[in-house]
Amino acid sequence: MSGRPGAHGTLITVAPTGAEHAKADVPNLPVTLDELVRTAQDCERVGAAMIHVHIRDEKARPTLDLGRLRDTVAALRSETNLVVQLSTGGAVTDQEEDRLRVLDAQPDSASCTMGTVNFGDDVFLNRWAFVVELHQRMRERGIVPEYEIFDLGQLAALRRLLDEHGPPAGGHVHVDLVMGVPGGMPGDAETLVAALRLLPEGATFSATGVGRASLPVLFASLAAGGHLRVGMEDTLSYARGERVRDNAQLVARAAGLARVAQRPPLTPDEVRAILGVRQ
Ligand code: KMH
Ligand code: ZN
Numbered sequence: 001m002s003g004r005p006g007a008h009g010t011l012i013t014v015a016p017t018g019a020e021h022a023k024a025d026v027p028n029l030p031v032t033l034d035e036l037v038r039t040a041q042d043c044e045r046v047g048a049a050m051i052h053v054h055i056r057d058e059k060a061r062p063t064l065d066l067g068r069l070r071d072t073v074a075a076l077r078s079e080t081n082l083v084v085q086l087s088t089g090g091a092v093t094d095q096e097e098d099r100l101r102v103l104d105a106q107p108d109s110a111s112c113t114m115g116t117v118n119f120g121d122d123v124f125l126n127r128w129a130f131v132v133e134l135h136q137r138m139r140e141r142g143i144v145p146e147y148e149i150f151d152l153g154q155l156a157a158l159r160r161l162l163d164e165h166g167p168p169a170g171g172h173v174h175v176d177l178v179m180g181v182p183g184g185m186p187g188d189a190e191t192l193v194a195a196l197r198l199l200p201e202g203a204t205f206s207a208t209g210v211g212r213a214s215l216p217v218l219f220a221s222l223a224a225g226g227h228l229r230v231g232m233e234d235t236l237s238y239a240r241g242e243r244v245r246d247n248a249q250l251v252a253r254a255a256g257l258a259r260v261a262q263r264p265p266l267t268p269d270e271v272r273a274i275l276g277v278r279q
Helices: 035-047 066-079 096-106 128-140 153-165 189-198 212-225 248-260 267-275
Strands: 012-014 050-053 083-088 109-113 116-121 122-123 142-149 174-179 204-209 225-230 238-240
Touching: 012 248, 035 050, 035 248, 050 066, 050 122, 066 083, 066 128, 083 096, 083 267, 096 128, 109 128, 116 153, 128 142, 128 153, 142 153, 153 189, 153 212, 174 189, 174 212, 189 204, 189 212, 204 212, 212 225, 212 238, 212 248, 225 248
Parallel strands: 012 050, 012 225, 050 083, 083 109, 109 142, 142 174, 174 204, 204 225
Antiparallel strands: 116 122
């Protein structure tokens, strides 16, 4: 077993919604506040410790509306004990100022993508100056970043960020490897191992396999002492020919496999202690 912080157990993050799937195509996608809170409770019950949140408007379209984000953070805090992470990635069409404003909702944690990447037929734009601004604002506000890595060069960018602009809020570096996005790094064990060589000293990592990369990445991350992110943001397929029933189904499977690996799910409070999230 790896000696990384928290490697005795597994942080399971659920990413229940994302910005890419349409409710019309995926009726079981949680998009209203009630659906999101119920999903969060169900996922916490079966082993999730953190939730990565994208929200939708009244027509189920992705939004970064600050009032809705504040209401979402408040509801998740009052109805669950999960660590609440807001996405600053939003949708590929979101503007930088709107993405920065997400931090005004004062979540426990927020995502911070470490560079620009082709994203299917789109471009997910993350200019260097924007990344630095996100990192600095999170430092000032005590919001713990999760550095999202879509390609290996973004780990070199993370090292540069930490060298030039100091450690993140909370003092601990946590990375999420988002693998298998068309345009980014592939979702397989060899690439995951290559990524580990580039991780900053002392960092923890979770890994997310998109689509059919979901299970190979899950197994590779568990074997390498890493943590897991699962959810309908990343995959809508549970098995070959079988659609996901709900997010809790994915979390329950991840929790079961983590137990088999002798690295049972970490509680939200254990995760707060590891990541440096304020209690
Ligand atoms: N929706 C993607 C364009 C994040 O949440 O920070 C970006 C994304 C990453 O999902
Ligand atoms: Zn996201």
